[in-house]
Amino acid sequence: MTARAFFRRTVLLVLAAACCAALWTAPATPAVAAGLITDGSFHDDHTLSLTLADAMDAGWDGAGKVTVFERTSPDIPLTVRSVTFTPDRRELHVAVEELVNPGEAYVVRLRDCSAGGRAVAEVDYTVRRGMLAILVTIILSASLIHNFVFTRYLGLCIFFGTSGRKETAVGMGISFTVVMTLSAGFIWAVYNFVLKPLHLDFLQVLVFVGIVAIFVQFLDTVLRKVNPFLFKKLGVYLVLITTNCIVLAVPLILVNNAYDMWESLALALGSGAGFALALFLMASVRERLELADIPGPFRGLPIAFVVAGLFALAFLGFSGLNLG
Amino acid sequence: MEGNYTVLNRLTNGIFKENPIFKLALSMCPAVAVTNNIRNGVLLGLAVLFVQVASNCTVSLLRRVIHERIRIPAYIIIIATWVSVIDMVLAAYVPAVYKEVALYVKLIVVFAIIISRLEVFACRNKLWPSFWDGVGMGVGFLFALVMVGFVRELLGSGTVWGYEIVPFRPFFFWSLPPAGFFAIGLLMALFIWVEKKFEAWQQKRKEVRP
Amino acid sequence: MREFLKIALNLFLISLASAAILGLVFMQTEKARKRNERTRMEQAMLTYVTPTPGAPAPAGVAFRSIHRYLVEGADGPVRSAIGYVLPAQTGPVVLLLTPEGALEKVAPITGDHDLEDEAERDRAVAQALGGKVRLTYTDSYAVAVKDGQRLASFIRGRTQGFKTWVHMLVALSPDNTVRGLDILEQEEDPGLGGDIGYEYFRNQFMGRTLEALEKLKVVKLPLPRDYRMCLERSRWPKLDVGADEIERMCQTHRDDDIYAITGATISSTRVTAGVKKLVHAFVTRMRAIDAVAAREGIALTF
Structure with missing residues (x-):
């Protein structure tokens, strides 16, 4: 057997093992919050960004209706400085006063919002690094x-x-x-x-x-x-x-x-x-x-x-x- | 090949002729990483001294019991045992200093110097010479760590063993971790230079008085 | 084959012997390790029990610990709650509060548990709360008491430094003024960010009231000479300056912002932000606990 064939076989074997392990250890996908928020990420040192399934209705500007807290400290809400939308209103940036640490998980909670004609009383999304x-x-x-x-x-x-x-x-x-x-x-x-x-x-x-x-x-x-x-x-x-x-x-x-x-x-x-x-x-x-x-x-x-x-x-x- | 080894011979061999760090260049990780003050160097040096002496003695005692073909795994187990012992003892009784060198104490297991002494010396010699060989090597290691620590602490923070020598930091650079490499490089060169001079001097003396 | 068996037996015996030795040593040292760890922590806290740091602490001071858990439903959180393990006069209890500070449940911890041991405490709390919940241990506080009087409180927490986590101990007086800051563990670059552990940086937090702390900023200015003298308390006996002179120096700079460490602005900023965050969270939580305890008539031992 040549060295190359051996390598190929080893790589295949390792890949197969990895796939089995992945299937076995993969956590159940967390229930996505009411389907409204599809993705969340860290934008910069003070900002979290959320991607929405539908464009947010024009009336909702987020004032007083967005809460952000560290997942482990639900009793200490962070100070929300501003909530801004991208022009298509499909993505919003929540800026907070405190320094955001990508090593932690943050929960963003939106209240009384409606998107694509659907009213949602309250929705949570946990932003953590992928x-x-x-x-x-x-x-x-x-x-x-x-x-x-x-x-x-x-x-x-x-x-x-x-x-x-x-x-x-x-x-x-x-x-x-x-x-x-x-x-x-x-x-x-x-x-x-x-x-x-x-x-x-x-x-x-x-x-x-x-x-x-x-x-x-x-x-x-x-x-x-x-x-x-x-x-x-x-x-x-x-x-x-x-x-x-x-x-x-x-x-x-x-x-x-x-x-x-x-x-x-x-x-x-x-x-x-x-x-x-x-x-x-x-x-x-x-x-x-x-x-x-x-x-x-x-x-x-x-x-x-x-x-x-x-x-x-x-x-x-x-x-x-x-x-x- | 059980030779004639005197105590003095074993000690000077460990400290000068085969100094683990400056001459054999083995197990240098801690010598670079934890020597920005003497205290860390001494603690780690003592831990190595203990492990070296204890494993030397154990191997020397068990040298007829351990099967030839599994001697390396057996040595590793013996070293790992003594390292775990000293690790637990240090963690229990000197927690403050231990915190700074914790990782390196556990890493003594893979220090090449210890296993090489077992393979080269302890498995062929009786208990007593092995004991002194361990002491020599351990003290040599301790000596090197203290040297490096002394130079770096004095130049970097202006203190020796925490006591203030000068009220400012003369060369701040020396407390930075990378300076460990420079310190060892320079001390090693110094060691080699002194040894060469010494040999030349001895040579000359012999020639003058044959 | 016989050769092989002999080798295997040989190796097995060696491993067995070493495992036995290790087990023995472990049993001997484990208790001492835990005890020493606790004594070390208490020594650090005792420094700040009196209003002047380092003054001898009065006799009979006891430390009461508060441990905080995040309590979620077993299948992911819809609304999470916070569980506090508190020493009450009737024995330890778990106080379950909503994030808004309303009482959800008081569950006594029964049985003899060493609540300072993390694994044992986890089990005790799970047992007390019962049902299917997911517990996450978050942090611990301590209160120094003497004759039912609070002398000082302590926060053990961590914050993101320049490289990795910085673990620290913040000491507060009963009116929530910072008595002192100790850096317990850190891996910042020695000589740069590593200086957060030095007196000239951490003592800058001493004497900041809750209001002052909230407005505190970090400035990139050189640390004034006289302020440095004032901050390096361990060097006071060596100085040939009178006590009232030092007092005057400290007074002049009492309201200064935090002077960043040269070459380590980020470490300084993050530690400052961490202290602010920890103190804010602690004060909010203690208020919630005290309010609920008073309302429900739970007699706490601090």
Whole structure:
């Protein structure tokens, strides 16, 4: 079997598994509020926007008839500053005095309105960030804003060990991302279905490390038998993965933040992508450094550290990047 | 290959000749991340010292029991056990300092230095040399963390162990996390430079007085 | 095959031994961890029990906790209610209020529960309310009392910082003037937003009344030297300035806006907004609880 066929088969298998999991975990679609409001989103720091099924009747301007509150604080309504419509009256923007945080869910309540000839006494809509947006945020955050190497300072041993050549960097990046994503999904399941219900949280570290080690061993054995070509390319990196801090940090972070399965996978994918990016950037610089005239004591690792420091400073610029 | 190791030999080996951070360049994550003051460095260094010594001793005692083919998983389990122990103890008794280094204490499990010492030294030596090897490596690690922490805290916040040395922040840059990389890079270069000078000096002494 | 069995047994025994050790250590340390966590929190709160922060607290101060839950119908909320876990003289109760502050239900919590433990409290509240409801724990307040007198109240809450959540403790006097602000947990950039935990920033909130707090703004101006001296209370003993001189400095700047941290305007703005929001919500809620308790004749222990 060629490497390509193996890849294709693996991808298909993973996709099928993902679909099954999606069907299984997909939450029941929430009842859309009386059908009047079809969509809601965060417009800017102070504004929520709602999309309506029908144009709102001209008489209704929203004055005193719109309430907004955080889902967890229904007793503390926010101060509504203004309610404005788009010209076709199919979309309204509700501006509030307070700062709106896209990480929270907000309930917008409209009273005594009529749209398309239908009168509605009261309608609620919960505005929260969509699933896809959350996943994209997690991936971007894990790979750029909280890049595991340059802003969380993890996985440095492997980072300095394998960033000497671009070729090794790419190999390591790919193997790491694959192992991380697979084991994160597995760890999520074990934690939520075994450790948490049985109150065995104190075994976290032991179990997580064990799972990663088993996964690495498993991939090593399977790859050796099924695809010797791929094994020859990536096999050496597999062993190294067990001593990479990131493989343990990702499970700990996803447990701390109580991520669901998709969020966990996104975190793992993002961390892998971030690690691969860091490796590649560093390898490109180090290949050139070999030709540079560096003072004696700095040759080798010391200068690599200084370079990593410069990268880290640059990555500091990503911090606080607004993903709302 | 149970060689002759003296206590002094093991200690200097860990602190200077094979210093985990400056010479072996293993387990540098915490050295960069939590060393913007000495206190964090000391706490984490002590945790590593404990884990290294405890796992060294355990492996050395069990070296005839553990099956050759599963030694790596067995080592990982042993390390993970000791790490969880120290993690729970720290969380219970020094909660304030623990909060800042919590993630890194758990990550000691995957620190390459510990498993490499088990594989290289403890599984082939008796309890006593293994104990001192663990102490040497742990102290070497602690020493490196304190060095980096000292430089960064003094330059960044103008304090040492929280005590004010100068009433302002001399180089604010040094408290920023990325400065950890620079601090280690520079100290590493210094370490190498001093060692080279020392060797040259010894060489010269030998030549003068053969 | 025998070889394989031997290996498996070997590994199994090692895992078993380590799990046993961990279990033992866990049982030993868990209680101590919880106790220390609570003592630490109480120490932080004790600082603000008297009107002058840091003055020794009177003996016999007790802390009463209030925990808030969002209570929704099991199949999604149509109208959600708010459940407060309160210490009443007859034992703990759950007070279920509508968002407008009207009483829906008073449910006593029976049985011996440690209400400071989150998991145990969740179970106790679900049991007390009965029926099919969805509970979401939201936040906790604490009131310091001595001989039936309220000495101070405390809000534990979080707000979105520049990078992640900032967890804080706001201390209020009985007339809802801010006594102090403590930053409990934060992951802002050290040296920049991380300075929200420093005295020169958080002590700027001291002494703000409820009205002043509502009008409070954040300004991008350098922090005046004398105001800084006044704010850094832990350095007062080191200064060669008299107490009345410090008092005068503090008075001059008493009504200043919040001076943003250099290079961390967003962190400063968000923390300020967070304090405002938390205090506003707390005052509204305490008024609702007090009104209902007085009307229904529920004797609370704070």
